[in-house]
Amino acid sequence: MRSGISKRSALGFILVTLVLNSMGIGLMMPVMPSLLTELTSLPVSEAARWGGALSVVYALMQFAFGPTLGNLSDRFGRRPVLLVSMFAMAVDYLIMAFSWHLAVLFIGRTLSGVAGATFSAASAFIADVSSKEDRAKNFGLVGAGFGVGFVLGPMIGGYLGEYGPRAPFYAAAGLSFVNFLFGYFMLPETLKDENRRDFDWKRANPFGAFKQIAAYPAVRTLLLAIFLFDIAHYVYPSVWSYYAEEVFAWSPGDIGLSLAAVGVGFAFVQGYLIRVLEPKLGPGRTLFIGLAANLVAFAGLAVADTGWMAYVLISFAALGAMATPAFTGLMSVRVPDNAQGELQGLIASAAGLSMVVSPLVMTQVFATFSGPEAAISFPGAPFALAGVLILAAMLIALPFMRLQERLPSPSDAADRKTPAE
Numbered sequence: 210m211r212s213g214i215s216k217r218s219a220l221g222f223i224l225v226t227l228v229l230n231s232m233g234i235g236l237m238m239p240v241m242p243s244l245l246t247e248l249t250s251l252p253v254s255e256a257a258r259w260g261g262a263l264s265v266v267y268a269l270m271q272f273a274f275g276p277t278l279g280n281l282s283d284r285f286g287r288r289p290v291l292l293v294s295m296f297a298m299a300v301d302y303l304i305m306a307f308s309w310h311l312a313v314l315f316i317g318r319t320l321s322g323v324a325g326a327t328f329s330a331a332s333a334f335i336a337d338v339s340s341k342e343d344r345a346k347n348f349g350l351v352g353a354g355f356g357v358g359f360v361l362g363p364m365i366g367g368y369l370g371e372y373g374p375r376a377p378f379y380a381a382a383g384l385s386f387v388n389f390l391f392g393y394f395m396l397p398e399t400l401k402d403e404n405r406r407d408f409d410w411k412r413a414n415p416f417g418a419f420k421q422i423a424a425y426p427a428v429r430t431l432l433l434a435i436f437l438f439d440i441a442h443y444v445y446p447s448v449w450s451y452y453a454e455e456v457f458a459w460s461p462g463d464i465g466l467s468l469a470a471v472g473v474g475f476a477f478v479q480g481y482l483i484r485v486l487e488p489k490l491g492p493g494r495t496l497f498i499g500l501a502a503n504l505v506a507f508a509g510l511a512v513a514d515t516g517w518m519a520y521v522l523i524s525f526a527a528l529g530a531m532a533t534p535a536f537t538g539l540m541s542v543r544v545p546d547n548a549q550g551e552l553q554g555l556i557a558s559a560a561g562l563s564m565v566v567s568p569l570v571m572t573q574v575f576a577t578f579s580g581p582e583a584a585i586s587f588p589g590a591p592f593a594l595a596g597v598l599i600l601a602a603m604l605i606a607l608p609f610m611r612l613q614e615r616l617p618s619p620s621d622a623a624d625r626k627t628p629a630e
Contacts, residue, residue, distance in 0.1 A: 227354025229388035235362020254580035261572030270322025271561025279554015299385035306378035337399035345538025349479035356475025367465020439563035441595035474527020499532030507596035511589035
């Protein structure tokens with residue numbers, strides 16, 4: 210890490226970077242249904258299918274290239290990978306802003322999916338500057354940055370959406386470029402020279418990376434649990450805008466406000482609450498509380514029929530945000546320091562694969578059970594399915610939910626090499 214830069218300052222830098230990046234993502238969410246209906250001339254229930262397809266393309270690129278970028282960050286450092294990702298996002302939003310055909314949107318999402326390693330590289334960055342005991346709570350900064358960005362992003366996106374569905378994309382491009390400039394001048398490098406390792410194509414892909422991590426049985430089990438959790442959790446970006454318009458008749462501005470409420474909750478829970486609770490409860494019990502809160506949120510949203518009910522359930526969804534850093538922390542302490550990027554790339558790859566499955570399944574389920582031609586009207590069906598997946602994740606992760614789980618001591622991983630070394 211750059212001389213004169215403290216661990217606290219490094220965490221502050223990455224938090225600001227994540228906030229700016231999340232604002233760009235949040236800006237476009239309220240207007241995506243309007244843009245798709247404009248380009249396809251389809252009703253919102255049918256346009257949702259194309260929204261799911263766009264998400265699948267993005268996720269496939271994340272799945273394929275997540276481990277590659279994670280391994281590159283283990284070789285060349287976190288900073289260059291983050292900078293490339295930030296610049297690519299700015300270009301992606303400009304492409305989407307100028308889109309005149311549905312195919313152009315697919316090109317933009319392909320580009321951003323290839324280079325969209327911001328959150329995985331940021332997690333490796335956090336692991337570099339955190340002790341093993343502090344990793345779970347510090348991983349909450351990823352969600353906190355996401356949440357703070359969503360406080361402002363969807364609100365501004367919903368407001369700008371009143372002037373046209375393309376306006377927020379221009380704003381998102383500008384924010385992403387500011388993010389790039391901030392990172393270029395302020396973001397330090399945190400990967401120590403002794404923790405760098407040679408880049409190897411054999412492990413810089415999802416299957417090769419999984420083969421390396423599979424040597425750690427606990428990590429392998431937790432990866433399966435977080436994969437199911439991610440499929441469930443991605444129901445929100447997959448169908449929330451369409452669900453809110455269909456069930457509550459919300460406008461883009463209303464959708465933006467609801468997403469801002471989610472952002473406030475995520476920022477509070479992952480930026481503050483988990484930092485208070487996790488040291489007292491341990492990562493296992495924290496994970497249990499997070500998964501249980503998600504289960505309540507999904508069950509309620511499956512049957513909600515008024516807007517105020519959605520806002521009540523958003524509080525449970527926010528509390529459920531504790532699950533992600535708890536999962537990540539439990540895995541991070543079980544691999545050596547020279548493989549943190551590889552692990553985070555594999556977690557990103559698992560998330561990418563779940564983002565292939567979730568939007569494809571959830572949007573199709575939503576389209577099947579909503580709209581005037583639905584044989585059975587049940588627009589909350591995607592959330593019911595998400596609840597079932599959370600139950601499965603809880604059962605798989607149950608052995609790690611003990612109150613006092615012993616974390617691997619520094620001597621367990623000191624000078625430890627990955628299996629291929």
